[in-house]
Amino acid sequence: MVSQEVDLATGTKIADLTLPPQLFNTTPIYGSDGSYYLNGYQYLSRYDEAAGKVVKLLSWLDLDVNRNNLSYLWVAAPDGSFYFGETIYPDNGGMPYNGELPQNPVFKLLKLTKSADQSAVEKTNVSIGAFWINEGLRKAIIEYRKVRPDVRFTVVDYNENIDYSKPTAYEDAITKINADILAGKMPDILMTGQLPWQQYASKGLLVDLGEQMAKDKEFDSSLFLENVFQASSINGKLYTLTNAVGLTGIMSSRSLVGDRTGWTVQEFQSFVELQPDPSTLFYQMPGDGILNMLLMGNINAYIDTEKGLANFDSPDFIQLLEFAKKYGIDPNQYQDGWVEPMPVDGEMAGPALQMVWMSRFEDYSSYNQTFKGEAVMLGLPSQQRSGPMINSYSALAMAATSKNQAIIWDFFKFYLGEAMQDQVIANYEGFPIRKSSLAKAGAKAIADTAKYGQEQPFPEGEAKSSDMGMWYGAKVTQADVDAVTAILTQADTLYAYDEKAYQLISEETQGFFAGNKSATETAAAIQSRMRAYVGERQ
Template identity: 30%
Template structure:
């Protein structure tokens, strides 16, 4: 009776209840073999089970029959009684409001002073430091039924004991838990010691014991337990570990358990995640170990009850890729058995039920794999089941074909919503239907997933299902997903909505595939064009039309010390070259490792829109400006021999030594600016990327949505697309400046707000809000930016008039042909003419 899933993490939830989504029945289906878009006959309907509120941590869950076993690291008092969450919160302190404090003053409990966000620090009384708590964390084992009932602690389980002395600190950790076919539990626990050679009379209160650090010692125990937790057998696996001869003495014998599974005969397999698998018999006796010339990845139980492990080759093949092999383990011969070549994305694996040899998670979907036919089948896409794949901690396909999972939702408030999910395979005809819109994507970010889930759960008439085209990428062709999407579009299978991240949306607009969104904004009672940052929106317009709604952006520019490059923004290629020529000591003007191909790709990506137009098909790659760019790139080295970075020098040192003149600045915040000011030793100027127009700073858009002209319900699609401009979305971007002017202004106001604390002498001291460094070089603490700094950043943003374009097909043409100029086989004029010809043909073919 095998039912398991691999993984670990904790989870928490509310009251015990078994619930279904009433009135909003959700279903999701897989697709036919190979990922074809045809709807399947069956869909998966989710049922949700909440976890008892006393469960505040779940790790290493394992499903055996209808019982879930798991470990938990729980807070307890010295007498063994459980500690409440309120007691734990009190132990760690927190931020509280105290009487007498103004509304703008926040005081940290037990802090030595005040922290304010006002212009002046306000002295407030500080609470007395609380006495030490008797609360500690200990590992326990628990079980409960799949429906959330029957929660109990395994009464006979006792964690491995640890002891500490004056010369050592010891601690125990719980690593893995599995259940064998006979219902016995197997756990791996580690006892680690940090050893010191302390001098006689050492006082820990006044001395630093780490000055006398001597080494580490680690034991790894594999224990066989009954279903009540009583020990039935144990072995210290560390005695069988061999460490390389060149390993430092203090690290010898260290061992990390990467995976553990049991076969149908009760043998247990343990992987160290490096190159060795250890095998124990059903009685916990050591049988043998087996190594591989490569790197171990996932240890997995196959449908027939045997065990194998995926391995990555140490060296790349002739095509540059690293192949993955599933190597079966033959217990009878104590050697490797049959090998299978499997996809390189087989990492997060689980049981495959009766249908599949194993399952694996890949991005947003769950796949089943058949070894006999070397084929995979998409079972479901989590998001299309209204489940965020980022929250899935454990999943397995059961023998009846249903999918069992545990989900943990990390809320913004810090409370974890934790659920058991059973996805029941159901005939599509039995599920209440909604009108389904399709969304094509290469990658969906966290915030957009949240909005999609919210839309699908609240809209009674429409739902949106995604197709993640990145799933079609291969090691041989990283653009296979885009090719697949473009092929489907040509054949008339056009999605309703397109996530334009990593997709050529301007090419789609030129084909007439995208809807102008300005009319939707203008007819929306809650939105206006004035809500959006004007310069950036202008940069993404095409012929005064808005074909994509973006959420945020970064700005890229070339920067340098104002004393060197002047204070005015913008320059030509000649002006930049003149500065370089005037400083022959600058052997790496843009920093280390900038080769001719790298600088050319940068310049092309950030200036591509100046040389081509998707709407008209016109190109200007034979212009003097482009030829100067080729000549400039040729002045850089072909390659750097320092591949391992051992000769890396911090940029601030290169600048101080006169070896580096400029840097490529890329930011979506207000703090990074302070690092570069320190790096260049004073005021800096955003010069932009050189061009005859001197308008070279560009925007890099960080995700956005476009609606297709063939969308089956444009009003419904707009209801979803517009969520990118909601206050919640704009104020919680993962990175970049928000496109909403209101959210941008709020972000800027926060960056200009300085916090202060008072030191022991009553002096007001500014509080750093972070910092930045590169390697072991310059370290810069960030503080509130000044009005002058804010004005300079806003001027940079206002200067942007185009966006960065990275299209591998376009870049490849330039790279291929420029190589003939770099080698001296052709002149710049000849290469520019060839690039002009090839680009013109390609662009007009794609329009």
């Protein structure tokens, strides 16, 4: 990354400086000796100005310190030691939903001093490749090391070397990481959220975790939402495990859409056209925005991952293109953000069909309030009439080449254990997949919203707020918990995001939305390029 040295007195440039990207992906700490230290989410480092490189000093996970708990106090002392403030909440989680301050937080002052080299202490090293270590995984690693102090986790931080000043930096990083993995440079554990893990699985680079479950007599899959395992499987093999899931789909009113949970493109279009004013059904946006919304996470409706086939020249997809163009507004009318439609019934806040992402019971209760107690969640239009999709950004995979598979599987079980699963909601990571933990999360949501949450429907008058001046949505009821649990246990489709595939579709549809190509021609062009792309992933 290129920066500039500037004369503060005159504001003129002195020189261009080429600095490593880590300087911009971390928090600086200035030492009293003039040294420049970098506090990242995985490592504490020092910037060697003479050499123009970053030198790692320590890993937070090696010290069993949760980097996310470090507060504002970061000091580099003259004697080479460091001081950090740490705040730990009683439940090891964050602020509760009800807005009240957590009771009895624990404040610590950490002093870090350099000790004798510990490299001679024999430990089993387990590497984790990730763009981001989520809170649940970070806590699980720290807690697991208390049980297995002989295991050391090393993070391969894919994010630290990305130069975000370049427009294609992220895509370039994905390309390089993908090439390294396919070339055999795979960590023991891989966080798969932003990577084409299906390609790795097809090449035999990942372990079938379903086999690990089957042969482990201590693992009882019935304790979990087994549909999550099934939705994540390819050809009957499970290559990823997640500790938490969310839900993606369309929220509407049962009085409007009935009891359906999904629809084909034809059924969706027929439903829209039967309404008195179709333009008020959803947020108005240009045609490409509507297409992106209806394809968001739903791209596997047109890709057969198991067989490596694309299906973008199908009548369904052609109809989807035509629908998006028909109901998209003129891009010249589109400013920053969506154009709000008028409420369908004159009272409802927002459109009658809303694209939603749910990760907490409180989310559903708010939508249920909006739809006057008749909220129903549906899937996006697809040939399969799929219901709401399961999404997860914290899925883990095990490398087939790893020599530490027994330890990794033991850690995965710990990660899915009751102690860790009970903290998923507090970590704001989604819904836990362990049934008992999900039930506890529902009970917690009911209790947390009991004091400040609004009755359904909202009573007349001003909305209630807490003593902290925060406004709260609807109270979570047992009926809400039951409704969300039912959706979670029935969802059978995995949210699929593929940056390159979306980019390809965007490129090929520009001419279509500009009026220069027909839907059939556009679909054929997308199919040709997508067939080649899907073939490359096999």
